[in-house]
Amino acid sequence: MSSSPICAPATALLPSAVALVRISGPGLSDVLAPLVVLPEPRVASLRTLRWGGFRERALVLFFPGPASYTGEDVVELQMHGNPLLVRRLLGHLGTLGVRLAEPGEFTRRALLNGKQELLETEALRDLVAAETDTQIRLAQARAGAQPEWIAEARRTLAPWMARAEAAVDYGEEEGISLNMKDLASDLAPLCARFHVEQRRAQAARHLRDGLRLALTGRPNAGKSTLFNALAGEDRAIVTEIPGTTRDVLEVRCEWRGLPLRLFDTAGLRDTEDPLERLGVARVGPILEAADLILHLIPAMDEGKDAVLTRALAPFGGKVLEIRTFGDVALVPGVVIAAHQGDLDALEGALKDRLLGGLGPDACLGALATDRQGALLDDLARQVDLLMGLEAGCPPELPASLLQGAWGLLARLTGEDRAESALDALFSGFCLGK
Numbered sequence: 001m002s003s004s005p006i007c008a009p010a011t012a013l014l015p016s017a018v019a020l021v022r023i024s025g026p027g028l029s030d031v032l033a034p035l036v037v038l039p040e041p042r043v044a045s046l047r048t049l050r051w052g053g054f055r056e057r058a059l060v061l062f063f064p065g066p067a068s069y070t071g072e073d074v075v076e077l078q079m080h081g082n083p084l085l086v087r088r089l090l091g092h093l094g095t096l097g098v099r100l101a102e103p104g105e106f107t108r109r110a111l112l113n114g115k116q117e118l119l120e121t122e123a124l125r126d127l128v129a130a131e132t133d134t135q136i137r138l139a140q141a142r143a144g145a146q147p148e149w150i151a152e153a154r155r156t157l158a159p160w161m162a163r164a165e166a167a168v169d170y171g172e173e174e175g176i177s178l179n180m181k182d183l184a185s186d187l188a189p190l191c192a193r194f195h196v197e198q199r200r201a202q203a204a205r206h207l208r209d210g211l212r213l214a215l216t217g218r219p220n221a222g223k224s225t226l227f228n229a230l231a232g233e234d235r236a237i238v239t240e241i242p243g244t245t246r247d248v249l250e251v252r253c254e255w256r257g258l259p260l261r262l263f264d265t266a267g268l269r270d271t272e273d274p275l276e277r278l279g280v281a282r283v284g285p286i287l288e289a290a291d292l293i294l295h296l297i298p299a300m301d302e303g304k305d306a307v308l309t310r311a312l313a314p315f316g317g318k319v320l321e322i323r324t325f326g327d328v329a330l331v332p333g334v335v336i337a338a339h340q341g342d343l344d345a346l347e348g349a350l351k352d353r354l355l356g357g358l359g360p361d362a363c364l365g366a367l368a369t370d371r372q373g374a375l376l377d378d379l380a381r382q383v384d385l386l387m388g389l390e391a392g393c394p395p396e397l398p399a400s401l402l403q404g405a406w407g408l409l410a411r412l413t414g415e416d417r418a419e420s421a422l423d424a425l426f427s428g429f430c431l432g433k
């Protein structure tokens with residue numbers, strides 16, 4: 001595929017030891033001839049680049065297409081990391097007909113030239129954006145070969161698509177009909193697999209985005225103590241004075257393999273203190289945006305706290321009650337003693353509530369982006385419908401559902417080459433990628 005040459009810095013434009021400039025396009029030997037004579041393929045060679053009064057010694061690498069990242073000729077220049085010098089070079093490349101790349105344009109070309117698959121591209125985007133060890137491991141696990149269950153789904157669906165087409169086209173004359181019972185029993189393992197993958201994908205999506213946990217409770221319930229224990233640092237002020245925390249505090253961290261976005265908030269109570277009231281007013285939006293609200297209730301508290309019952313009423317489904325001060329009183333439920341680091345019960349409860357009982361390791365290789373998750377849900381629904389078809393239904397029905405499932409698989413792997421999906425994907429990429 002021929003396209004115009006593009007260039008971009010692949011490293012940040014900051015003063016640094018080395019800056020990497022990437023160039024991709026057809027016929028780069030000729031295009032770049034006024035600037036540099038390209039070396040042997042894949043052999044790093046020191047060259048002097050001369051333009052506009054500058055004289056820059058750079059390490060030059062040449063990857064002739066199609067054996068390159070984009071599938072086109074690719075040249076990489078490792079030069080001194082002066083941001084102004086890099087900009088000057090990019091400006092000069094413009095005069096040679098090499099324009100600045102759009103975000104993600106290198107990878108887009110790699111995808112269009114068949115050098116990368118969509119699922120891999122999405123995984124690499126997540127790898128670059130990952131902020132915790134678990135997020136890196138999950139992205140790396142997705143960056144390899146396509147999940148085996150996708151090929152398996154195609155193997156199962158293909159013969160049934162052919163049979164359904166035949167039944168639609170020749171059914172009446174030739175007496176071909178579909179045996180819906182056979183279809184259902186053939187699809188059963190696939191259906192079960194989709195449901196497993198849905199569960200894994202849902203958990204993987206939470207881990208990819210980080211679990212948003214809001215801590216709430218009455219003053220002195222131990223919110224800031226738990227916040228610090230999970231964050232692994234002394235971020236929030238802890239005192240025995242009720243009403244210590246006023247501002248919302250946020251920290252991103254990884255705790256026992258779980259990427260977390262934690263929010264500490266002011267203790268909820270009716271108060272006349274104007275400062276504390278301001279703090280309390282900030283709690284609502286934090287609770288609203290949370291994946292899970294941890295309602296901390298000291299183990300020695302008896303009965304319901306009216307203020308908290310009122311505040312949490314709209315969030316019933318996403319509230320998890322945690323009993324703090326587990327060292328002071330014995331109570332049933334999810335009990336912790338954060339200031340002693342006794343948090344095992346919380347770990348189990350988080351995995352149950354947010355990850356369907358799965359830990360990070362069980363999510364390795366699972367689909368994880370919103371796009372992938374939505375397509376997987378559609379796919380599972382389509383196969384559920386197929387499994388539920390009546391014996392005597394017209395063959396057009398299974399034929400169109402099978403086609404639909406086939407199309408969803410193609411969208412999932414990017415084989416349908418839908419431009420809209422690519423636009424959405426690459427808007428999240430950085431320059432030079």
Ligand SMILES: Nc1nc2c(ncn2[C@@H]2O[C@H](COP(=O)(O)OP(=O)(O)OP(=O)(O)O)[C@@H](O)[C@H]2O)c(=O)[nH]1
Binds near residue numbers: 268339
């Ligand atoms: N014994 C015991 N003390 C605890 C525990 N958790 C917190 N504390 C103590 O309880 C007091 C209040 O703890 P904080 O973490 O500041 O409580 P908070 O919910 O953030 O309070 P506000 O910010 O005022 O709403 C402090 O003196 C803590 O050391 C616990 O599990 N056991």
Ligand SMILES: [Mg+2]
Binds near residue numbers: 244
């Ligand atoms: Mg506090």
